[in-house]
Amino acid sequence: MKALKQDVYDKNLELVRKQLVIYTWGNVSAIDSEKKRVVIKPKGIEYDDLTADDMSVVDMEGNLIEGLLPSVDLDIHLEIYKHFPTIGGIAHTHSTWATAWSQAGKGIPVLGTTHADHFYGEIPCTRQLTPEEVAEDYERHLGQLICKLFEDRNPLEMGAVLAAGHGPFTWGKDAAAAVEHSVILEELAKMAKLGLDINGGQPVLLPNHMITKHYTRKYGANAYFYQEKK
Amino acid sequence: MKALKQDVYDKNLELVRKQLVIYTWGNVSAIDSEKKRVVIKPKGIEYDDLTADDMSVVDMEGNLIEGLLPSVDLDIHLEIYKHFPTIGGIAHTHSTWATAWSQAGKGIPVLGTTHADHFYGEIPCTRQLTPEEVAEDYERHLGQLICKLFEDRNPLEMGAVLAAGHGPFTWGKDAAAAVEHSVILEELAKMAKLGLDINGGQPVLLPNHMITKHYTRKYGANAYFYQEKK
Amino acid sequence: MKALKQDVYDKNLELVRKQLVIYTWGNVSAIDSEKKRVVIKPKGIEYDDLTADDMSVVDMEGNLIEGLLPSVDLDIHLEIYKHFPTIGGIAHTHSTWATAWSQAGKGIPVLGTTHADHFYGEIPCTRQLTPEEVAEDYERHLGQLICKLFEDRNPLEMGAVLAAGHGPFTWGKDAAAAVEHSVILEELAKMAKLGLDINGGQPVLLPNHMITKHYTRKYGANAYFYQEKK
Amino acid sequence: MKALKQDVYDKNLELVRKQLVIYTWGNVSAIDSEKKRVVIKPKGIEYDDLTADDMSVVDMEGNLIEGLLPSVDLDIHLEIYKHFPTIGGIAHTHSTWATAWSQAGKGIPVLGTTHADHFYGEIPCTRQLTPEEVAEDYERHLGQLICKLFEDRNPLEMGAVLAAGHGPFTWGKDAAAAVEHSVILEELAKMAKLGLDINGGQPVLLPNHMITKHYTRKYGANAYFYQEKK
Numbered sequence: 066m067k068a069l070k071q072d073v074y075d076k077n078l079e080l081v082r083k084q085l086v087i088y089t090w091g092n093v094s095a096i097d098s099e100k101k102r103v104v105i106k107p108k109g110i111e112y113d114d115l116t117a118d119d120m121s122v123v124d125m126e127g128n129l130i131e132g133l134l135p136s137v138d139l140d141i142h143l144e145i146y147k148h149f150p151t152i153g154g155i156a157h158t159h160s161t162w163a164t165a166w167s168q169a170g171k172g173i174p175v176l177g178t179t180h181a182d183h184f185y186g187e188i189p190c191t192r193q194l195t196p197e198e199v200a201e202d203y204e205r206h207l208g209q210l211i212c213k214l215f216e217d218r219n220p221l222e223m224g225a226v227l228a229a230g231h232g233p234f235t236w237g238k239d240a241a242a243a244v245e246h247s248v249i250l251e252e253l254a255k256m257a258k259l260g261l262d263i264n265g266g267q268p269v270l271l272p273n274h275m276i277t278k279h280y281t282r283k284y285g286a287n288a289y290f291y292q293e294k295k
Numbered sequence: 296m297k298a299l300k301q302d303v304y305d306k307n308l309e310l311v312r313k314q315l316v317i318y319t320w321g322n323v324s325a326i327d328s329e330k331k332r333v334v335i336k337p338k339g340i341e342y343d344d345l346t347a348d349d350m351s352v353v354d355m356e357g358n359l360i361e362g363l364l365p366s367v368d369l370d371i372h373l374e375i376y377k378h379f380p381t382i383g384g385i386a387h388t389h390s391t392w393a394t395a396w397s398q399a400g401k402g403i404p405v406l407g408t409t410h411a412d413h414f415y416g417e418i419p420c421t422r423q424l425t426p427e428e429v430a431e432d433y434e435r436h437l438g439q440l441i442c443k444l445f446e447d448r449n450p451l452e453m454g455a456v457l458a459a460g461h462g463p464f465t466w467g468k469d470a471a472a473a474v475e476h477s478v479i480l481e482e483l484a485k486m487a488k489l490g491l492d493i494n495g496g497q498p499v500l501l502p503n504h505m506i507t508k509h510y511t512r513k514y515g516a517n518a519y520f521y522q523e524k525k
Numbered sequence: 526m527k528a529l530k531q532d533v534y535d536k537n538l539e540l541v542r543k544q545l546v547i548y549t550w551g552n553v554s555a556i557d558s559e560k561k562r563v564v565i566k567p568k569g570i571e572y573d574d575l576t577a578d579d580m581s582v583v584d585m586e587g588n589l590i591e592g593l594l595p596s597v598d599l600d601i602h603l604e605i606y607k608h609f610p611t612i613g614g615i616a617h618t619h620s621t622w623a624t625a626w627s628q629a630g631k632g633i634p635v636l637g638t639t640h641a642d643h644f645y646g647e648i649p650c651t652r653q654l655t656p657e658e659v660a661e662d663y664e665r666h667l668g669q670l671i672c673k674l675f676e677d678r679n680p681l682e683m684g685a686v687l688a689a690g691h692g693p694f695t696w697g698k699d700a701a702a703a704v705e706h707s708v709i710l711e712e713l714a715k716m717a718k719l720g721l722d723i724n725g726g727q728p729v730l731l732p733n734h735m736i737t738k739h740y741t742r743k744y745g746a747n748a749y750f751y752q753e754k755k
Numbered sequence: 756m757k758a759l760k761q762d763v764y765d766k767n768l769e770l771v772r773k774q775l776v777i778y779t780w781g782n783v784s785a786i787d788s789e790k791k792r793v794v795i796k797p798k799g800i801e802y803d804d805l806t807a808d809d810m811s812v813v814d815m816e817g818n819l820i821e822g823l824l825p826s827v828d829l830d831i832h833l834e835i836y837k838h839f840p841t842i843g844g845i846a847h848t849h850s851t852w853a854t855a856w857s858q859a860g861k862g863i864p865v866l867g868t869t870h871a872d873h874f875y876g877e878i879p880c881t882r883q884l885t886p887e888e889v890a891e892d893y894e895r896h897l898g899q900l901i902c903k904l905f906e907d908r909n910p911l912e913m914g915a916v917l918a919a920g921h922g923p924f925t926w927g928k929d930a931a932a933a934v935e936h937s938v939i940l941e942e943l944a945k946m947a948k949l950g951l952d953i954n955g956g957q958p959v960l961l962p963n964h965m966i967t968k969h970y971t972r973k974y975g976a977n978a979y980f981y982q983e984k985k
Binding site for chain 1: 777778780797798799800804809823824827849851852854855856857858859860861883884886889890893920921922948951952956
């Protein structure tokens, strides 16, 4: 568990280095799928005051196994892990441009190849939660709302969601991939907003054949984008 | 008084580090409520030329006790301290995005949980001052105008105001909290403006049950956001 | 002349440090009014390749006295010095936000106290030059066009102008003041544009009594903003 | 070939330093016209993991001569080199503001002298590729589409193009010039978008006599902008 705690700690700090979070905003977690343990940033403590050893380790019901008390957003993470068994890490930020889209309650359409290179389709935005969903088990309900949007989707092909009025959650095969998705999402959110302005508020959608070409150039059976350096 | 002067000096420099002020713009003060003394940045001197010892110490009528001549905005600070006995520090900046809202003469509505996490409701904007209010005791009148907006409000739940055509003032339990509110306000002002653009100028208000949930998750009797690290 | 060359060199580099210019864009000059000499950045050489000794020294007709060949914008500077005998330095940049206003062909109205603290009134924008004015002595004609806008103005109260389709020129009592005006103008241009957006494109003008209050609080016979630190 | 590999490596890193690319986004190439060899960044490896020696060297048909596997965008570069025999380097980025224009499918009109100082006319934007063009030899077709836009143009006078829905490609006499054009294009894209906003979405075109004046002041037989420092 020590290595995973170190990794989660590092990736939480990576959010700060990439200027996606300030103060206590944001959190990163990772799962050890075999041992059924989730490691997550503790709640309500500034990044400077944290050590790798402080990371919270919980079981799949959220019971604390070791470390400080977990992030208040823990239940959101747990719901996502339960529904997406193929992922290994989750990141949550209030990054400026992605949060602006969340606050507008709008998904980010595929406007360019930069988007299609990393996310296969529009990045969806949830609806607002009802008073009943907020009154009790708020965080769990938000997690379930997110997962419901992905019933027919492969979460490894769409590693991001916008929580309406709140901000982005991203995920991937591990914590590093989750953070990378947060960085890229923020850049896409900025490009999309600026391009909308240039075009008088009207989106110019990337044609489907371009979306598929760019996504499958990087991912899937016929991908030819990456190479290993020996 | 030495410790408070050091703190006020540090927090003034924190405004520079957080890129909220340039040149002589902005000022931070703190109050010693027992001794009825306010410590504030001296007027008209660049940050680089100041030392902690230069900080101005004044009584509640603004008489100089020690240090250099106080900021021209002193009377605004004094009015706020007189009306808000629970606060310990005030910060004033001309930070870009919050000032843009001030110059538009508009309060910042609650558009997301990032806002509700820190400010309980719309961040209000004053009206413009009249020629009579400006002709004499301008700074005192601006302070009174600000306080009038808070007659029915707890200043610890709404630690910011926009002075129309001018810029933001923020406060909190001490100078550090005041500066933190300036940083967060600037980020909220940016997110709010960008989200407005995305939505064609129409704000999407965060529902009241979400505002209350997020604010009370962090503050008040049932808060569960923070923890102490022992 | 050695001290003035060093100062002009330093202030040219200050434009780079303040992120107002890249590559060879922009130039700063200063005048020795007694000796009738103007020192200006040489033309077409990157900042990294310049030394203080390279600075061009010219007489009031633009004849080279010492140093490398002067900036192609020299005649603009000379015209301004001839018409504004009270100023000591001029800066020219293509800073992003001020240039955007120039490219829109619009002056920057007084929308807030940050503006009124430093520039007494709307920052004017020239008209475009005619084909005849451009065909011969282009730079001199641009200089004259700028000066014509200031026939009834004190250039020390309005230390900036926007050249339509081009970018800003600023000045002040010395090169340092000229550069400071470039920095502040860029910030004002940004605030003004963002506030316009927030208000649906409609400017909210600062009332005249506020403009006068803020400008005269800092400058003129009854100023009370600055102090000397002994 | 060693010197060219070092240069291409350096200029790829220059894109990172200028904050035009993150992760594996973007690529720079250069051509040895005599030896008919193109050097380009290898595909799918982060900048931190590359050395100068890793750079891919290919012949004009794209056959690998030495180094790692070349960028997936190689065929775009090769097409451009084949059609523009006077250029020596090409850069491709997904820089934020230029990509926003690409995603809006719009060329960048000449709105100011900053533009005319470096690019002689509107920076053109391609049409979207058809499903047939994408299905096979996608990258080669994109390269051909770009070149078709330049049939009547001197590529040294217009060193940039926007690929619709994708992003910018820039070129010049060598890799350094290509990268410099990427930097300047990004700044122009930002200025142009902000000025459009200020003017309610309506572009204010720079008059033709100004475009010609500024471009020929810097380039061509009668240029007088640059000087050599001996």
